[in-house]
Amino acid sequence: MRRLFALFLAIALWFGVMPATPAEASVLTPCKDNPAFIQRAKNAVGDQAKARFELYSQVNCGEEGLPHLIPDIGRGNENQFVIPAILFLYIAGWIGWVGRAYLIAARASGNAEEKEIIIDIPLAIRCVAQGPLWPLLAVKELASGELTARDNEITISPR
Structure with missing residues (x-):
């Protein structure tokens, strides 16, 4: 009985109650469209910082305007x-x-x-x-x- 319960519990936890949501569907937005990121980029001092913001504009940012890494295989984030x-x-x-x-x-x-x-x-x-x-x-x-x-x-x- 214990093993049957353990198997049932493992299957329930494996499939879970909530469906998996991709990271892009959360509050992340492209950095080039994020107002907080754009403000940070405007305040950047020096050519090196501006080049860094240019590179970061291709990734996704949170509400605070900071880039976030998405550890997901198969979405072009390798x-x-x-x-x-x-x-x-x-x-x-x-x-x-x-x-x-x-x-x-x-x-x-x-x-x-x-x-x-x-x-x-x-x-x-x-x-x-x-x-x-x-x-x-x-x-x-x-x-x-x-x-x-x-x-x-x-x-x-x-x-």
């Missing part, structure tokens, strides 16, 4: 949110993968504590050089089992 988000995740993964590779290589060398304090530049450059391929290396290590820990290596709290 350059506003999706592409920068993917690029951020790639760079963050690159940094994390390089740091992980350096720590693993330092541990294998025998004097890990010293290499964590005084960075071994040739080793760090080798780790950074493999960084751009981190998604492929992660898939390879996941498939081979190197990326995850075995069950007997995971400690369990006695509580």
Whole structure:
């Protein structure tokens, strides 16, 4: 009975009571038609600020005249949110993968504590050089089992 109720609740929450409303249907208006944005653009000082307002005039603004990003795929907003988000995740993964590779290589060398304090530049450059391929290396290590820990290596709290 509990599972049936949980299934019913999950389906009800999944479909929801309210229909999904696109972000453009809310209070957002094109910035070029927004009076508050136009006033802000008129008050802009300098060529760089005016160029920035010119670029922002192509996106949607709220009632206060400030541009809003719409994190929605398929509406022509890829350059506003999706592409920068993917690029951020790639760079963050690159940094994390390089740091992980350096720590693993330092541990294998025998004097890990010293290499964590005084960075071994040739080793760090080798780790950074493999960084751009981190998604492929992660898939390879996941498939081979190197990326995850075995069950007997995971400690369990006695509580």
